[in-house]
Amino acid sequence: MKIKAAVYGASGYTGQELIRILSRHPEVQLTAVTSRRYAGVPVAKVFPSLAGFTSLVYADATPQEIAALCDVVFLALPHGVSMEIAPAFVEAGRKVIDLSADYRLRDLAEYEKWYVPHKSAALIGQAVYGLPELYRRQIDKAGLIANPGCYPTCIILGLAPLLKNGLIEVDSIIADCASGVSGAGRDPVVGSLFCEVDGGYKAYKVGNHRHTPEIEQELGVLAGESFAVSFTPHLLPVKRGILSTIYATLKRDISTAGLQDIYASFYEVEKFVRVLPAGDIPNISSVCGSNYCDVGMVCDPRTGRVIVVSAIDNLVKGAAGQAVQNMNIIFGLPEESGLAAVPVYP
8 A cells, every 4th residue: 555645835846846756656645735825726737847747736724634635744834834734743643754944953942043933842852853864763763854954964964974983173164055046945036036046156144044053963963062063055046956065174184085985885875875986076967856965075185174075956855855765764665765766967
């Protein structure tokens, strides 16, 4: 019997990506998708690319109504909204995979500092951070998954082998990251308009991006100590992809080839992390449309630093694909189920 899945809040780019992946998943029946804005409208009318893949119509339904139709629900809702919806699904005994930030931060005060007052804080302790490469065993038994943010996913996977092996000075980490415009969502915003973005490249939310505490939380767990990170996001004039260039001071001399061996060993069993040959550098064009994270690194003996470059599709490994990967783990399916698509190139 197939897993019955629903997407609550399915009219944005992440919701569309969830529908795209789940509609082709061999072990899933997509039973319901919701949207207040498009209630009564066929999904394929809103997203013509999905014509022939789903006949579902958007519903404006309560969590209780949707819970009766599914085994697992994906919450593709804005930050601050999921916390109002998730409790009903948890109470109904459904598996919940939340793609907002509402349950990612374990420190309630830290969440409320960066976001809004929390309305279901009692669930924070139940949530498992949904990065399979680090939390697979916990995800396997979880009822509520806090799906990671796109920038944190790219940065954490880029740095995890260095931190777990104690190879870098933690207070030296600088992460410069660039994202495609789809990361800003589907709602019309002046800064995301074609004429505003095309031909440009700019930093934004410098020094105060709300993914910062999530990045620091998880890097701190890897290192076994708390520390601050310099994180600066940039907007690329492309639709998809995140490229992270991360700098850190090495604690000892090591060659690029030696470091590549450490990364290859660390990610040896991971299906969705591709460690590139020594000296090769990732390109977002090589991961678009896929659930892969490509990682490359170079040691610079002149400065005593390592430069790590990681690349993901922000809508797939950075959101919907990772959410489906988490679902696969929860239900005991191969992690690549529904996610085996080859990256789209060119």
